[in-house]
Amino acid sequence: MVANELPSDPLQLFAERPWRQVSPEAQAPARHVPTMLSTEESQFYYWLARDWARGTGHTVDLGAFIGGSTARFATGQQAAGRTTPIIAYDRFTADPQVKRSLLYPAGIPAFSGNDILLLAHRLLTPFKPMVELRPGEFLEQGWSGEPIEILCVDIAKTAETADHVAAEFFPHLIPGRSIVVQQDFLHEIQPWLPAQMTLLRRHFTPLARIAHHCVAFLCTSVPTSASLDRARVAPLSDAQLTRLVRRAALSYRGLAGRYRFASMVRRISENPETREAWRMRRHRDTP
Template identity: 35%
Template sequence: MSNLARLFPLLDDVQLPDALPYAQMSEWELQFLYLLGRHHLTGADALVELGSGGGGSTYALALGLRENPRFDEGTGRLHAYDFFRVGKGTFASEKFFTSGAAPEDGNSFLDDFQTRLEPFLPFLEIHAGDIWRTSDPDDRTPIEFLHIDIAKTARVFRCVAERFLPRLRPGAVVLHQDFASPRLPWLHHSTGALLPYIEIAGPPIRSTLAFEVTRPLPEDVLRRIAEDAYTVDEKLELISAVQERVDRDHTGKVPFRPVLELAKAYVAHYDGQSERAWKIAEPLTTDAYLAETRADHFAQLRKAYEADRPAPSPAAPESRLRRLVRRAVRR
């Protein structure tokens, strides 16, 4: 059993505050964050949350840290990264505002976030803005905990891969919060590349995959992940390796093997191979879970496939001789 697996039996006993800030994740995921802070993390190295949103996940983790006798609030630091605003490219919800909607004079919910997290501000460092600007490319401080809920685009994931993954050491904990999203296949094939050096905690907690680094991460592997240097075929093989390790989530409701198969289709789709993408995706349309929850994914892939199909050749004009023959036959 992994060090993290011992937390799973404790999930049902966690009682989080009723007034927990809004979060775009399940109660189980919030409970797991609390348990990590309360029973596993120490704060000896940096604790990093990429994509803090409205503060629900930050609050659950920080509450656990505050109740952890091994965590020193004077020296331990929880780093919260986010745009802290709504708008194009931020993937943020207006529910992150206390009022539930953005005010007419601005689109930043940073003040709301700080108010909600006020009890934990002494050990919380907030990094507001584009992660390429708010993260330090020269920072080599080891990371003990990395919560990735920000890699909604390949551009952002490259920043994560370049500036945060190399700072992981054996014993570090990583959470991929969007692991049930087939449109983010970089999460899946990068995990496949890391499999020899990590231990998956157990079944995903709803959409979140948790793993612990068990061996030093090789520089060449990290470089290939950051530079997206794997071929399409290699990426599909890496995702297949993850499928062998991950089945359903801990509630039994999310079937990760077909979810990851659909992620393979997006690997091909992003590479411009629309026919190959649809060939992978079409058999999955009969999967009950995907048909109910990912209909828009199938529509997107089918549309791309049909748009790229060559148009049928126009019929050649009938020759005068052929018309005469056809008339003669009719007689």
């Protein structure tokens, strides 16, 4: 494919799942950076940066943790010989449980406190100056206005955050080119994500489901600020949210069985007015 040329049929391209051909050797430059991503998600992020991106906009990694996803994007981009900026947002903190279960088994020496910003900088040194970290509370941050070619959303753990992602970042997507990766789209504890994308479905075409929860969308037109305002999910009542999840079950039936959306509906009814993923408990989990 010639640089900047669009694939004639992105649906066909994604249906072939070419990222599954990405070898562990290709991703070796990112291997030292721990990640919460699954094997296929890592392959997908690398492939998006190497084979889909053309450098027509930034890559934005919302919810980078210690930089694992960022490193996979950067490695893919390096393989393509591009140096387009990759901007990573996170609080850059790790609680004791995450340190024990993810960081130490990945070879990070034990450390005190929960700040991982310096560690992330150190681990991402091979990708500087292409990679820029924006630490802090996401709700207090915005976007500088440059076009975005890949927008990876792994930060929308609350409905309010999902609205912030849409308001700040969606206006800067490139129609027919930008991919939005909704990392937790099919996760039963974040029903506001299918609700949001259902409200915006005129602007985004689902291209593929990757592993369990991740879904990639092509932006086909940029939502106006009025349509983004109408698509806000934080103000929805439980009944409205439930209705939208049921509509999502129909709109996205090619991606997942109805049982997945049904379990989102169950979580909503078990957790009235709850819009934080970590509080969307199963009824039998509650004391």
